[in-house]
Amino acid sequence: MDGIYKEIDQKLVILSNERIADGVYKMTLEGHTSLITAPGQFINIKIPGFYLRRPISICDYDASGLTIIYKVVGNGTKDLSSMKAGESLMCLMGLGNGFDVSAMGDDVLLVGGGVGTPPMYGLAKKLLAMGKAVTVVLGFNSYSDVFYTSEFEELETSVKDGSMELRVATVDGSVGTAGFVTNCLEGTEDITDYAACGPIPMLKALYGYFEGKAPGQLSFEERMGCGFGACVGCSIKTKSGFKKVCKDGPVFFSSDIIF
Amino acid sequence: MTDIRTELSGLVLDNPIIPASGTFGFGREFAELYDINILGSFSFKGTTREARFGNPTPRIAECREGMINSVGLANPGIDAVINEELPAMREVFTKPVIANISGFSVDEYKYCCERIDKEEQVGIIEVNISCPNVHAGGMAFGTSPEAAAEVTEAVKSVTSKPVYMKLSPNVSSITDIAIACESAGADGISLINTLLGMRIDIRRGRPVIANKMGGFSGPAIFPVALRMVYQVYEAVNIPIIGMGGVSCAEDVVEMMMAGASAVEIGAANLTDPYICPKIIERLPVLCEELKINKLSDIIGHAHG
Numbered sequence: 001m002d003g004i005y006k007e008i009d010q011k012l013v014i015l016s017n018e019r020i021a022d023g024v025y026k027m028t029l030e031g032h033t034s035l036i037t038a039p040g041q042f043i044n045i046k047i048p049g050f051y052l053r054r055p056i057s058i059c060d061y062d063a064s065g066l067t068i069i070y071k072v073v074g075n076g077t078k079d080l081s082s083m084k085a086g087e088s089l090m091c092l093m094g095l096g097n098g099f100d101v102s103a104m105g106d107d108v109l110l111v112g113g114g115v116g117t118p119p120m121y122g123l124a125k126k127l128l129a130m131g132k133a134v135t136v137v138l139g140f141n142s143y144s145d146v147f148y149t150s151e152f153e154e155l156e157t158s159v160k161d162g163s164m165e166l167r168v169a170t171v172d173g174s175v176g177t178a179g180f181v182t183n184c185l186e187g188t189e190d191i192t193d194y195a196a197c198g199p200i201p202m203l204k205a206l207y208g209y210f211e212g213k214a215p216g217q218l219s220f221e222e223r224m225g226c227g228f229g230a231c232v233g234c235s236i237k238t239k240s241g242f243k244k245v246c247k248d249g250p251v252f253f254s255s256d257i258i259f
Numbered sequence: 260m261t262d263i264r265t266e267l268s269g270l271v272l273d274n275p276i277i278p279a280s281g282t283f284g285f286g287r288e289f290a291e292l293y294d295i296n297i298l299g300s301f302s303f304k305g306t307t308r309e310a311r312f313g314n315p316t317p318r319i320a321e322c323r324e325g326m327i328n329s330v331g332l333a334n335p336g337i338d339a340v341i342n343e344e345l346p347a348m349r350e351v352f353t354k355p356v357i358a359n360i361s362g363f364s365v366d367e368y369k370y371c372c373e374r375i376d377k378e379e380q381v382g383i384i385e386v387n388i389s390c391p392n393v394h395a396g397g398m399a400f401g402t403s404p405e406a407a408a409e410v411t412e413a414v415k416s417v418t419s420k421p422v423y424m425k426l427s428p429n430v431s432s433i434t435d436i437a438i439a440c441e442s443a444g445a446d447g448i449s450l451i452n453t454l455l456g457m458r459i460d461i462r463r464g465r466p467v468i469a470n471k472m473g474g475f476s477g478p479a480i481f482p483v484a485l486r487m488v489y490q491v492y493e494a495v496n497i498p499i500i501g502m503g504g505v506s507c508a509e510d511v512v513e514m515m516m517a518g519a520s521a522v523e524i525g526a527a528n529l530t531d532p533y534i535c536p537k538i539i540e541r542l543p544v545l546c547e548e549l550k551i552n553k554l555s556d557i558i559g560h561a562h563g
């Protein structure tokens with residue numbers, strides 16, 4: 001197709017697909033990633049045998065491929081988990097706005113809850129590369145649900161001392177602080193911004209905690225018909241009008257959000 | 260090469276492929292993906308008098324070979340459509356477009372059609388009568404021949420553009436409704452809209468869709484849609500735009516053989532944004548395989 005038009009439906013080849021926690025899988029895929037422009041964007045995956053595609057956040061990417069992390073919750077993700085290296089998937093690429101790092105100051109708090117964690121990895125990497133200080137808080141239910149903490153730790157050791165700090169909370173206290181991510185926020189009074197992805201109650205708690213203190217960017221989920229702005233299936237009401245989670249989001253500024 | 264042009268009420272289309280209302284917005288998202296001027300035309304998002312958020316979310320559910328939507332006519336309202344969407348659309352689409360109009364009262368249909376009548380780029384007005392009539396206990400206009408005729412007449416009185424009435428399949432006799440529309444002056448018939456459907460999330464034991472039910476569409480409904488197009492073709496003498504589950508060039512030919520002069524493609528645009536260009540490319544090849552010299556010759560061919 002002509003160069004002025006975007007070929008968003010790309011064939012990605014599975015390089016690996018492995019279980020990394022209870023019901024949670026990490027998949028690496030090879031293919032064109034030039035349409036990905038920001039951390040927090042997602043891809044919409046055609047899983048053979050299912051009519052609608054499955055939206056999954058991009059955890060990390062480079063010029064030759066990307067990583068996703070997904071939880072098995074239904075038949076689509078179950079089938080995805082049994083796919084093998086060498087098989088391929090058609091994916092709509094570079095969907096959504098992603099996090100706006102240019103709007104962030106130099107001391108950013110990143111909060112990921114459960115499978116809301118993956119986009120925080122790409123975002124942390126990006127912010128660190130820009131020379132910003134990053135505090136990452138990850139929340140899980142229990143020991144068996146925890147994943148990707150070692151990757152975050154590697155990131156922490158790869159940058160100069162003090163520019164990154166990692167905190168983990170589990171509801172049952174089996175790893176890190178006992179409780180929710182909001183129990184891990186001491187010392188964050190001076191942050192310039194926060195970014196978050198996770199369950200709605202977590203986003204709501206953070207929104208309340210930082211209201212009037214720091215601006216945030218929050219990533220939302222909604223059931224999607226298309227993922228690229230055509231069906232208006234994924235609308236939410238914001239202070240600046242009706243918005244599509246798939247196209248205007250999934251990331252929205254705290255100043256725009258109505259809870 | 261086969262001539263794949265077709266005609267709707269004097270409007271000659273380069274091909275019979277028309278993205279269906281509600282699956283193509285106002286064309287902008289797709290204009291980034293391909294040159295949308297290759298389409299026969301497209302039917303823009305159902306427009307009402309006021310801006311509407313639509314129904315609460317979740318309003319999309321997956322089905323085997325299909326989907327349910329209860330988007331609920333979310334749209335920016337006729338003023339914003341005329342002042343913002345249509346000027347933006349003109350930048351990316353230069354052919355006559357199909358204006359899809361909805362309403363919750365006869366007056367609302369009339370008002371919207373009167374406004375849209377003045378828009379030069381609108382080639383056809385497609386009137387969606389699957390909406391509930393708020394003045395008649397919420398029963399959809401499209402479920403009674405009298406109400407369907409009343410809307411047709413009201414709309415015809417305010418526009419000189421061809422009016423295509425878009426029928427709901429959720430009726431006991433689709434031909435009665437089509438005949439009522441034709442008698443009331445309709446220039447054509449579009450069918451089918453979505454079938455009322457439902458899914459339950461068995462883990463929660465609750466409907467998937469916030470509004471409980473919604474419109475079922477996609478490949479699974481193709482045989483129902485085809486049957487209705489076939490029946491309506493025998494009942495009326497005005498052109499038909501056939502739709503419901505069309506997903507490939509073969510489906511297009513089948514719909515046309517049943518009696519459709521052109522074909523709309525809905526849900527398939529959502530799962531494969533390039534489906535329309537793919538079908539337009541494949542259609543002449545398929546025609547050659549089937550030894551069809553002129554695509555419009557096959558309209559209603561299955562009626563023997």
Ligand SMILES: Cc1cc2nc3c(=O)[nH]c(=O)nc-3n(C[C@H](O)[C@H](O)[C@H](O)COP(=O)(O)OP(=O)(O)OC[C@H]3O[C@@H](n4cnc5c(N)ncnc54)[C@H](O)[C@@H]3O)c2cc1C
Pocket residue numbers: 042052053054055056057058069070071072073074075076077078115118119220221222223224250320321
């Ligand atoms: C922008 C975005 C990013 C996401 N990123 C991730 C991620 O990185 N990792 C991850 O594990 N999950 C992510 N999700 C959730 C993921 O899309 C669902 O878990 C997945 O679609 C479930 O599919 P299924 O067939 O297993 O479940 P089923 O319940 O059988 O799916 C049925 C239908 O509902 C939809 N659906 C079910 N749950 C959700 C949900 N939570 N959000 C949206 N649609 C849903 C499915 O897409 C499908 O159309 C994301 C969702 C969105 C909207």
Ligand SMILES: Cc1cc2nc3c(=O)[nH]c(=O)nc-3n(C[C@H](O)[C@H](O)[C@H](O)COP(=O)(O)O)c2cc1C
Pocket residue numbers: 225231233279280281282304305306328330332359387425451452453475476477478480502503504505523524525526527
């Ligand atoms: C998400 C979605 C939104 C729709 N919105 C409208 C609408 O605004 N007006 C209308 O007349 N039909 C609407 N429809 C119905 C389609 O135009 C079409 O009649 C129906 O979906 C059957 O075709 P399909 O099986 O190819 O999807 C909508 C369908 C879908 C899937």
Ligand code: FES
Pocket residue numbers: 223224225226227228229230231232233234235244245246247
């Ligand atoms: S999912 Fe279709 S518009 Fe967002």
